[in-house]
Amino acid sequence: MNVLMPTSLSEACAFCAKQPDLIPLAGATDLLVHWPIHPAEHDKSYLDLSHVQELRTIGWASGTLTLGALATYWDVLQDGRAKSEFPLLLEAARQVGAIQIQSRGTWAGNIANGSPAADGVPVLMAYDASVTLTSAGGSRSVPLHEYYTGYRKSVRRPDELISAISMPIRKYDFSVFHKVGARRAQAITKIGVAITRESEAPSLGEGVGGRENFHPWRVVANSVSATVKRCTAVEQLLQSNSPVRKPEDFLPALASDVSPIDDIRSTADYRRTVLARLLYHSLRNVAPAVT
Numbered sequence: 001m002n003v004l005m006p007t008s009l010s011e012a013c014a015f016c017a018k019q020p021d022l023i024p025l026a027g028a029t030d031l032l033v034h035w036p037i038h039p040a041e042h043d044k045s046y047l048d049l050s051h052v053q054e055l056r057t058i059g060w061a062s063g064t065l066t067l068g069a070l071a072t073y074w075d076v077l078q079d080g081r082a083k084s085e086f087p088l089l090l091e092a093a094r095q096v097g098a099i100q101i102q103s104r105g106t107w108a109g110n111i112a113n114g115s116p117a118a119d120g121v122p123v124l125m126a127y128d129a130s131v132t133l134t135s136a137g138g139s140r141s142v143p144l145h146e147y148y149t150g151y152r153k154s155v156r157r158p159d160e161l162i163s164a165i166s167m168p169i170r171k172y173d174f175s176v177f178h179k180v181g182a183r184r185a186q187a188i189t190k191i192g193v194a195i196t197r198e199s200e201a202p203s204l205g206e207g208v209g210g211r212e213n214f215h216p217w218r219v220v221a222n223s224v225s226a227t228v229k230r231c232t233a234v235e236q237l238l239q240s241n242s243p244v245r246k247p248e249d250f251l252p253a254l255a256s257d258v259s260p261i262d263d264i265r266s267t268a269d270y271r272r273t274v275l276a277r278l279l280y281h282s283l284r285n286v287a288p289a290v291t
């Protein structure tokens with residue numbers, strides 16, 4: 001096994017450019033899980049990012065919250081401003097594993113691991129997060145809801161690292177995160193959902209051309225598709241003010257948004273039914289048409 005230990009992002013990217021099959025290592029809470037079972041399969045080359053101090057940051061500037069790639073759940077739980085501006089980040093962070101995992105696991109690792117059950121990803125997506133991908137050739141920003149291309153597949157090239165995750169600071173008048181598991185803590189999610197409603201249209205100057213039609217709702221579900229999934233049909237249903245009088249009224253929209261499967265944790269039918277109920281009971285008397 002070969003472990004490279006860069007101390008700067010540029011050095012890390014230079015290693016990736018030379019050797020694109022390097023496996024980045026952040027908190028290692030996902031990567032090391034399978035090692036005791038199949039040690040021979042892990043005899044590979046790793047890029048340990050833990051000494052790259054510039055990635056261990058949480059920044060508030062220019063109307064944006066930026067989490068460096070080594071920012072952990074615990075870092076966000078300790079950030080007073082995150083608590084008031086992005087409460088769902090804390091809701092999700094508290095429900096990831098226990099304190100040991102929260103203090104090592106990173107938001108970037110949660111994204112890069114690509115599990116459809118990831119709990120950090122839905123709340124980031126519900127806040128319109130973007131992922132900064134950095135290589136020796138420069139950086140690019142990808143909206144998180146466009147990051148995944150399939151089960152554990154993404155637009156990230158092998159020579160790119162996630163260097164940061166950014167979220168615009170906006171005003172929200174409603175937000176909720178639900179995680180349904182086999183027990184209240186230390187459980188892999190069977191069905192999860194994050195919902196936000198932005199409370200006011202952005203000022204004229206913001207996002208020229210991109211935000212002329214104000215869409216306040218974001219609905220993101222996990223463990224019900226091959227990837228964490230933004231539910232745009234549900235968002236449009238809420239935007240359209242079509243009446244929703246029972247959980248089942250969400251099912252036609254969900255049929256186009258998600259494609260749950262039967263697996264050891266749950267059945268597709270249970271996942272669909274519970275997601276519709278979570279939506280209905282979260283939004284009843286919050287969204288005007290959900291009564």
Ligand SMILES: Cc1cc2nc3c(=O)[nH]c(=O)nc-3n(C[C@H](O)[C@H](O)[C@H](O)COP(=O)(O)OP(=O)(O)OC[C@H]3O[C@@H](n4cnc5c(N)ncnc54)[C@H](O)[C@@H]3O)c2cc1C
Pocket residue numbers: 023024025026027028029030031032033049069095096097098101104105106107108109110111112113117118119120160161162163186187188
């Ligand atoms: C006991 C236990 C409980 C857990 N509970 C939960 C839970 O409740 N909810 C949940 O969502 N997850 C849970 N996890 C999974 C895990 O803790 C999280 O997904 C965590 O966020 C992973 O972050 P990490 O820094 O440890 O990633 P790592 O394990 O270091 O890496 C994960 C993947 O991301 C890649 N990667 C990491 N950083 C980068 C980067 N900067 N650029 C490109 N690729 C990168 C790695 O190569 C690897 O493929 C649990 C894990 C354990 C062991």
